[in-house]
Amino acid sequence: MERRAFMATAASTAAAGLAGCSGDDDGDGGSERSTEEALDSYRERLDTQLDVTIQELSQSDGVVMLVYESTHVADTSEWGYEVGFASGRFGRELSDGWDADRLDGTVTGADDRTFSWGVDAEDALAFVEGDVTASEFVDRIFESMSEE
Numbered sequence: 297m298e299r300r301a302f303m304a305t306a307a308s309t310a311a312a313g314l315a316g317c318s319g320d321d322d323g324d325g326g327s328e329r330s331t332e333e334a335l336d337s338y339r340e341r342l343d344t345q346l347d348v349t350i351q352e353l354s355q356s357d358g359v360v361m362l363v364y365e366s367t368h369v370a371d372t373s374e375w376g377y378e379v380g381f382a383s384g385r386f387g388r389e390l391s392d393g394w395d396a397d398r399l400d401g402t403v404t405g406a407d408d409r410t411f412s413w414g415v416d417a418e419d420a421l422a423f424v425e426g427d428v429t430a431s432e433f434v435d436r437i438f439e440s441m442s443e444e
Contacts, residue, residue, distance in 0.1 A: 327393050331355050334394035341385050346378050348403075358397035360386065370405035370443075379403060379413060383437050384430075387420030402444075413441040 329337075338360075339353050352363040362382060368375040379401065386399040399415040415437055423433040 328395055329393040331395070334389055334392075334396070335360075337392070338385060338389050338394075341389075342382060345385075346381060348378055355396060358395075360396050360399045362399060362401045364402075365404050367406055369407045370403075370409040370411060375403070375405055376438075379437060379441075380434055383413075383415045383420065383433070384423065386415055386417075387424040390417055390421050391424045410444040411441055412444060413437055415440070 335353055335355060339350060342348065342350060347367050348364040350364045352361055354361050366375050366378055368378070382401060383399065390396060397417050399420070400412070401414065402410060402412045404410045419428070419433060419436050422428045423430065
């Protein structure tokens with residue numbers, strides 16, 4: 297798939313995934329949670345919503361590290377949905393009281409291609425709070441992406 301076509305397809309698919317997670321307030325309204333509670337909540341949501349194998353989920357010095365394997369080939373809309381959902385869910389967890397500065401993700405697709413991407417807490421919160429559109433948020437995510 298041509299990279300430009302992938303970006304357009306993945307952005308629209310990921311935006312749909314982000315919209316789903318931005319509307320489900322299952323937290324306590326923003327009071328601070330422990331890192332362990334936040335990581336557990338984030339992992340649980342990813343495990344129930346995505347068909348991925350999480351290899352690492354940790355937090356150090358404000359940076360959340362998410363490393364996972366996708367069952368989808370890179371550059372497909374399903375793969376883009378996973379990246380978008382993980383990013384949007386990070387914003388939801390922040391709004392529920394997670395104290396983190398950034399999410400750094402690494403995903404390996406079923407075709408063994410590996411990509412890294414990142415989301416700043418400020419951007420994730422702006423999306424959840426409606427200050428940026430899903431399309432703008434997805435653009436920021438994919439602008440940060442690079443193949444390893």
